[in-house]
Amino acid sequence: MVIKYMTLGMSGSTTGTCLEEDDVDLKICRVCMDKATGYHFNVMTCEGCKGFFRRAVKSNIRYSCPFQNSCVITKNSRRQCQACRLKRCLEIGMNKEMIMSDKAVEERRTLIKKNKTLKMTPSIPEEPDLTKEQEKLLEDLLEAHRKTFDASFTHFTQFRVGIVYQTLRQGSLHFLSQYVVASLYTVCISIQSTHQYTQSSTLMKPYPVKISLEKDYKLQRNFSMLPHIADLATYMIQGTINFAKAIPFFRNNSLLSCK
Amino acid sequence: MVIKYMTLGMSGSTTGTCLEEDDVDLKICRVCMDKATGYHFNVMTCEGCKGFFRRAVKSNIRYSCPFQNSCVITKNSRRQCQACRLKRCLEIGMNKEMIMSDKAVEERRTLIKKNKTLKMTPSIPEEPDLTKEQEKLLEDLLEAHRKTFDASFTHFTQFRVGIVYQTLRQGSLHFLSQYVVASLYTVCISIQSTHQYTQSSTLMKPYPVKISLEKDYKLQRNFSMLPHIADLATYMIQGTINFAKAIPFFRNNSLLSCK
């Protein structure tokens, strides 16, 4: 940087070139004079001041200047006084409102995670060959499935969870619901193995380009859902029954005693 | 950085020395010539002078030189005269203000303690107050829950999944079962928000230290699971019924027509 300025001063002063100079001017951090990397929270700043501003505002800590509250902020001094650095950030117009809220950040992270999962493109199975009746039944089942378990599976989000923790003896740790954590873990594994399956299995052939009718797409998709629906139904029914059976109250009243 | 470049330009041009020398130069304690470990209170110093400066300033003791107030400070002599060592520290620019105030240190300690607590203990809800019968029922429910939904939720891993894909028109991508992906997505959200809830809610008080009996731990844990179990049971039963109702075959046979 030093060299660059000197060069400019020696060779460029008479010509009064504009673009270069303006660029250099515009590319200076309004907070600390370091090299700026663009507009951050509404002001041209460097990466350092960008990160500092976000952290300072989000942490919500009230800094206090150990000097006279009038520190000059430069590339080299900016680290010495957080209070004055933040003050300067605000003075030149950096906008708190442009920092994403925790909620917004959470949504963003979720979106990215979802997109990543979706990008892992699986292949498509063979086209099944069904009778009219079978196709109708298939439609019925899929429709029932859709009605019962909405696409975003919102039921799960509404589950309240318990807090399961271990004693201090067992490692000085308390834990969130083991159950929920375990289920996340397992669902993750499930999805990953499913990915592997659909991506590597020789049974899963790439979708034939020649098949392009809307109806064929739909049929294939529906058909592939059948095993899943069957598993889910089995699980739901058996789970309900088993749970009830395991409660002494129900056992004693022999409502379910047919074994 | 600027200073470094200038130094290089002035002294290094003739010798053509390399990085080694600069590094060594920069890594010398400006107070005592010992090996420096970085910038401390604004000046490149060794660990010894760093610690000495903090202690000397914080203790607020007025040292006095037993000699002529002009001791030469070196790695070996630095311990002989605290007065001249401190004087030298200040002369070369070590900054008192960069020593954290007692208040700041206290806040820092508190913060660290809090962080540690949060890390280890997501915090625990209030202890419920139950009758013997209620405790028994609680045990029954928990036991039933454990028997029905094993901890690792292995049922879910065994679900087969359908393949749902979009047309090439919609982005040249094929997709795995929307259902499974969505459920992962949603379970993730659920868990994350649960974390936030237990970490930030004022309703969740730190676990009282005085409660240390095994029984109390167990009771609290069990109690906290109740809402979750209730949700799960409701979901399972309603899900089964709704699914069946949504299938024309069952509807037509009016087995479930009691609405």
Place this chain on the structure above:
DNA sequence: AGGAGTTCAAGAAGTTCA
């Protein structure tokens, strides 16, 4: 391309303890 957030190794405070 622009500008949000994210990552993580390096830096610099304090803390420990022989």
Place this chain on the structure above:
DNA sequence: TGAACTTCTTGAACTCCT
């Protein structure tokens, strides 16, 4: 006292959505 260690802070480089 000071070597070794812990913890939080920085900011360059990077990812991701628009």
